[in-house]
Amino acid sequence: MKIATFNINGIKARIQALTDWLDEAAPDVALLQEIKSVDEGFPREIFEERGYNVETHGQKGFNGVAILSKLPLEDVTRGLPGDQGDEQARWIEATVVGDRAIRICGLYLPNGNPVPGPKFDYKLAWMARLEARARALLESEEPALMAGDYNIIPQPEDAARPEAWAEDALFRIESRTAWRRIVNLGLTEAFRARNQAPGNYSFWDYQAGAYNRNDGIRIDHFLMTPECADLMTDCQIDAHVRGGEKPSDHVPVWVTLEA
DNA sequence: ATGACAATCAGAGATTGA
Numbered sequence: 001m002k003i004a005t006f007n008i009n010g011i012k013a014r015i016q017a018l019t020d021w022l023d024e025a026a027p028d029v030a031l032l033q034e035i036k037s038v039d040e041g042f043p044r045e046i047f048e049e050r051g052y053n054v055e056t057h058g059q060k061g062f063n064g065v066a067i068l069s070k071l072p073l074e075d076v077t078r079g080l081p082g083d084q085g086d087e088q089a090r091w092i093e094a095t096v097v098g099d100r101a102i103r104i105c106g107l108y109l110p111n112g113n114p115v116p117g118p119k120f121d122y123k124l125a126w127m128a129r130l131e132a133r134a135r136a137l138l139e140s141e142e143p144a145l146m147a148g149d150y151n152i153i154p155q156p157e158d159a160a161r162p163e164a165w166a167e168d169a170l171f172r173i174e175s176r177t178a179w180r181r182i183v184n185l186g187l188t189e190a191f192r193a194r195n196q197a198p199g200n201y202s203f204w205d206y207q208a209g210a211y212n213r214n215d216g217i218r219i220d221h222f223l224m225t226p227e228c229a230d231l232m233t234d235c236q237i238d239a240h241v242r243g244g245e246k247p248s249d250h251v252p253v254w255v256t257l258e259a
Numbered sequence: 260a261t262g263a264c265a266a267t268c269a270g271a272g273a274t275t276g277a
Contacts, residue, residue, distance in 0.1 A: 010265085012267090060267090112277095151277075165277090205264075206265055208263055217277080
């Protein structure tokens with residue numbers, strides 16, 4: 001089973017780039033972030049024609065997440081537990097039924113800038129709720145993963161110019177401490193479990209030719225429970241997608257599982 | 260030190276992103 005995450009930066013603006021990549025990469029499951037659309041505005045037919053089941057959790061203008069799956073989806077839930085008053089569409093999860101069932105969570109973690117301020121407070125509070133959800137998934141002892149745009153640069157080697165991010169919410173010590181606390185519950189970060197090389201990024205700014213200079217950051221991640229990590233056979237970043245026509249500023253990251 | 264770039268909603272330019 002091939003599962004991908006891709007922050008598409010707007011579904012309306014990314015239909016061509018997204019469908020081109022789907023046709024080429026043929027993931028069984030694609031977790032999308034920043035659809036920037038309400039559920040009714042999501043062009044689900046385009047994906048259904050390609051054999052995907054479509055589940056969305058959208059909102060007007062910003063944020064929004066979705067799951068595309070060629071396999072059946074069961075027990076779909078929307079919203080990260082822990083704050084009934086949170087109206088931002090950043091979390092969707094479902095059970096994907098292949099050779100075996102995998103619980104799959106798609107997430108768009110808050111950016112958190114500027115620091116300090118209410119947006120940074122919201123990011124850290126959201127990460128505390130994420131930690132609680134991670135604990136519950138681990139306690140289930142089932143194969144499960146949480147993937148998406150974490151808006152976290154885990155280590156200096158995950159940025160071309162880490163010094164430029166020192167005071168940014170993506171790299172602040174509070175953010176990275178919260179990330180480590182979640183990983184250290186016993187989760188496996190898929191990409192670094194298989195590849196320790198620097199220079200591998202998943203986001204490049206649109207400005208100043210960042211992609212051509214490989215001035216990027218790695219902020220799109222998979223975290224897996226041990227039962228899921230045992231099934232992993234590969235993890236790659238489709239960096240070339242950033243060089244395509246009208247690209248998102250993020251690129252797809254994917255894992256393959258024996259499932 | 261600043262802006263550069265893109266998307267959305269709206270129908271100009273503010274807001275958001277990272």
